[in-house]
Amino acid sequence: MTCRVLAIGVGNELRRDDGAGLETVRRLRGQAGLEVREVRGDLSVLAGEWERADRVFLVDAVRSGSAPGTLHRFDAGASPLPAVFARGSTHAIGIAGAVELARALGRLPAALVVFGIEGRDFGHGEGLTPEVERGVAAAVLRIAEETRGA
Amino acid sequence: MPDPGNRRIRVEALARVEGEGAMHIEVRGGKVEEVRLEIYEPPRFFEAFLRGRAFGEAPDITARICGICPIAYQMSAVHAMEDALGVRVGGALRDLRRLLYCGEWIGSHVLHIYMLHAPDFLGYEDAIRMAKDFPGIVERGLMMKKLGNEIVTTIGGREIHPVNVKVGGFYRTPARSELRALAEKLKRGRDAAVETVRWVAGFEFPDFEPDYEFVSLRHPNEYPFNEGRIASSRGLDADVHDYRDHFVEEHVRHSNALHSVIRGRGAYFLGPQARYSLNFDRLPAIAREAAKNAGLGPVCRNPFRSIIVRSVEVLFAFDEAIRIIEGYEPPPAPAVEIVPRAGEGCAMTEAPRGSLYHRYRIDADGRILEASIIPPTSQNQKSVEADLRAFAGQSLHLDDEALTWKCEQAIRNYDPCISCATHFLKLTVHRE
Numbered sequence: 001m002t003c004r005v006l007a008i009g010v011g012n013e014l015r016r017d018d019g020a021g022l023e024t025v026r027r028l029r030g031q032a033g034l035e036v037r038e039v040r041g042d043l044s045v046l047a048g049e050w051e052r053a054d055r056v057f058l059v060d061a062v063r064s065g066s067a068p069g070t071l072h073r074f075d076a077g078a079s080p081l082p083a084v085f086a087r088g089s090t091h092a093i094g095i096a097g098a099v100e101l102a103r104a105l106g107r108l109p110a111a112l113v114v115f116g117i118e119g120r121d122f123g124h125g126e127g128l129t130p131e132v133e134r135g136v137a138a139a140v141l142r143i144a145e146e147t148r149g150a
Numbered sequence: 151m152p153d154p155g156n157r158r159i160r161v162e163a164l165a166r167v168e169g170e171g172a173m174h175i176e177v178r179g180g181k182v183e184e185v186r187l188e189i190y191e192p193p194r195f196f197e198a199f200l201r202g203r204a205f206g207e208a209p210d211i212t213a214r215i216c217g218i219c220p221i222a223y224q225m226s227a228v229h230a231m232e233d234a235l236g237v238r239v240g241g242a243l244r245d246l247r248r249l250l251y252c253g254e255w256i257g258s259h260v261l262h263i264y265m266l267h268a269p270d271f272l273g274y275e276d277a278i279r280m281a282k283d284f285p286g287i288v289e290r291g292l293m294m295k296k297l298g299n300e301i302v303t304t305i306g307g308r309e310i311h312p313v314n315v316k317v318g319g320f321y322r323t324p325a326r327s328e329l330r331a332l333a334e335k336l337k338r339g340r341d342a343a344v345e346t347v348r349w350v351a352g353f354e355f356p357d358f359e360p361d362y363e364f365v366s367l368r369h370p371n372e373y374p375f376n377e378g379r380i381a382s383s384r385g386l387d388a389d390v391h392d393y394r395d396h397f398v399e400e401h402v403r404h405s406n407a408l409h410s411v412i413r414g415r416g417a418y419f420l421g422p423q424a425r426y427s428l429n430f431d432r433l434p435a436i437a438r439e440a441a442k443n444a445g446l447g448p449v450c451r452n453p454f455r456s457i458i459v460r461s462v463e464v465l466f467a468f469d470e471a472i473r474i475i476e477g478y479e480p481p482p483a484p485a486v487e488i489v490p491r492a493g494e495g496c497a498m499t500e501a502p503r504g505s506l507y508h509r510y511r512i513d514a515d516g517r518i519l520e521a522s523i524i525p526p527t528s529q530n531q532k533s534v535e536a537d538l539r540a541f542a543g544q545s546l547h548l549d550d551e552a553l554t555w556k557c558e559q560a561i562r563n564y565d566p567c568i569s570c571a572t573h574f575l576k577l578t579v580h581r582e
Contacts (some may be wrong), residue, residue: 017442042257044265048296093265097278104281105289146470 005147006053006109008037010060010095012080017068017119017132021059024117024139034147039136043098047107057143060085060095061132062116069131071138072116077108084116114144115139154546155180159554164561166266166276168218169568173557174404175542185539186465187531187561189405189568200521204511205231205490206317212334212508212523213311216567218261221302222501224315225376226508226523231317234495234512235488242481243319244472246305250315251375251499253264253301256339258502259422259460259467260298262565264291268557269455271353287349290342295462297339301471304332319485326478333475336468343465344440345380350457351444358541359360359451362533363415364424367500373432373466374425376499382418383430383449383453388496393507400525407568410529414422417532421564422459423450434473436529437466453537453563460565490516501526503565527566534564 007028014020025036051054062072064084065089074081076099085096093101095114102108117135128136170191176184196215200208208227213220225247232239239247264287265277274280281288299309303322306312313322365386367378380388380396388396399408412418428523430448431440441462450459496509504526511520541560545553 015572042261042299044292044295045299047292093277097276100278101281101288104278105285 003054004035004052005033005055006035006037006050006055006145007036007057007059007147008039008049008144010039010058011044012040012055013126014041014124016123017117017125017128018061018122020061020119020128020132020139021115023128024059024115024136024143027136027140028143031144031147034143042093043095044093044101046095046098047102047105049107050102050112051107053109054114057113057115058095059115059117059143060104061119061140063105063119063122064116066122067131068118068129069138070118070136071135071142073142074114074116075110076112076114077110079103081114085114115143116119125147135141154398155490156552159542159557160549161554161558164558164568166269167566167568168561169566171568173488173538173561175538175557177542177546182539185535185542186404187534187538189404189407189531191568193232193406194472197400197521197523200510200518203518205235205510205516205518206488208508208518208521209315209316209317210311210313213315215523215525217310218258218567219254219426219503220311221250221306221315222499222506223508223523224312224503225251226497226506227501227510228315229376229497229499230495230510231423231510231512232495233497234493234510235317235491235516237318237486237488238494239319239486242323242389242479243485245419245478246320246323246481247469248375249474250305250312252303252467252474253298253305254334255301255467255502256464256471257295257564259293259464260295260346262502263346263457263460263464264288264295267460267562268350268353270555270562271457272349284385290345292343292444294339294342294346297335300332300335304328310335316485318488319481321484323480323484326480329475329478333472336361336472336475340472343461344436347417347440347458347461347465349446349548350461351363352458355452355454356398356545357452358454358537360423360453360533360540360546362451363412363417364427365420365504366425366428367498368428372428373434373470374458374500378497380505382412383424384415388427390496390507393496393498393509397524397529399528405531407515407528407531408524409531410489411532412523417536418529419533420526420529421456422463422502422504423453423456424504425500426450426459426462433462433466434469436465436469437462440465456563456565479543490514503527503567504530525567527564527568530564530566533564534561537563 039093
């Protein structure tokens, strides 16, 4: 049986660098052995998105104080996500909440890796800053590599 | 030991509400002296940037006001524009609008019942901690919410900020087969909704029954979504066109959302409890029966019991969605043709949180000259503050932590959408 691998991009492309996760998975579309999804807004649906996947990559922009474009990687299967993913969301459940909700319900996939791309500009408007463009390129390479290794 | 007769209860950032707001309560000499629901999220000026846009853009622009209730904005916008343009939309197109609204009510209400409100009653800080002890129940909530999203995706094109709604109808209408597939799942959702009413009816509720003036739409034979007269529990029975004769907005210093009052009377109450209490006789038998079994009479004044009323409305929405799908015949055209003309129109529809009023004035080319949007949460602010004053007053025996928790819950009873509410007065600068 083949292993089902899924990359989910989360964010809002109308708030500049907050679109980093969505842009990453768009560039991964067509990658062999990888399905991609884009999720906006309500993240309580995340567990439903990865229902039949064995291995999941979740990509979002973060603001932790590191240099813009820095790529953070967390193994969410091993421990709860760090506080940077719990930052204020205008919706009821953010990325950390959605992952922890799935953990509480026993609905985490066999492997869940969360990539956070450090953003610089979360203001109104489209388009990523150059540093975050490089972060996205790094995330694309890394996910493609890990998909092949899966 | 703090002086229980003189205390300040303050929450800087309310949890489990949509948007950003604070709560402030001052107790002096054993009496609640001051209460403020402070909405500090910045105003968003949608009404200003609608000016100059084409009439057909209003539903998509105003949908962006809210990620939880975009359909409400689309529905009030299309009906107000159709009023201005002298167009009536009926038959299957009207039914599809009701079906779309069912999807939004289910999604929004289930999110509030399971994720935001139930943890208050069961003593959890949030739904995640609640899910560890009640996984089956939380799964049921997620399943129902997903069905609400599926309705919106099927009719609206996508689940958030749908793209298929237009003035005059839709860009595309679904085939019967698309809806049939949905109906079978919705029957499971309806069963889950019956279970939900039973579940929340078992919670404990404080004794608290203010004498609200309930306001909602009332329709001759339907539970209201898109159409009806404005009714109130103190006898108001008005045409939506006369809204401004009866309701007035005013600015208060501590809120970026205008407050609303009924002229000559003051605060009023919108939302599920108002709809339910004014339209109990319009609910289908299955919903009336579930309400009765949950111990609700035809009028419900205890705002803490709003979680039961919301659950009854979820049951209604599933039942109504199934009814519409079973009778659905695709319309001959996806939309009524529109010829622009100068005019003014308004509409009120029932957002999950209560009545949402839109008014537009357009020119002969269909450009928007003026827009006014009055969301339910801004209209409910005075009732929220009145509840806080009365409820804190009868709960002063509690310590600060317990009192804060209960007062936050009193705000969550309204399922406030603060992001929607922040519409602000016109800024005028006087120079001498």
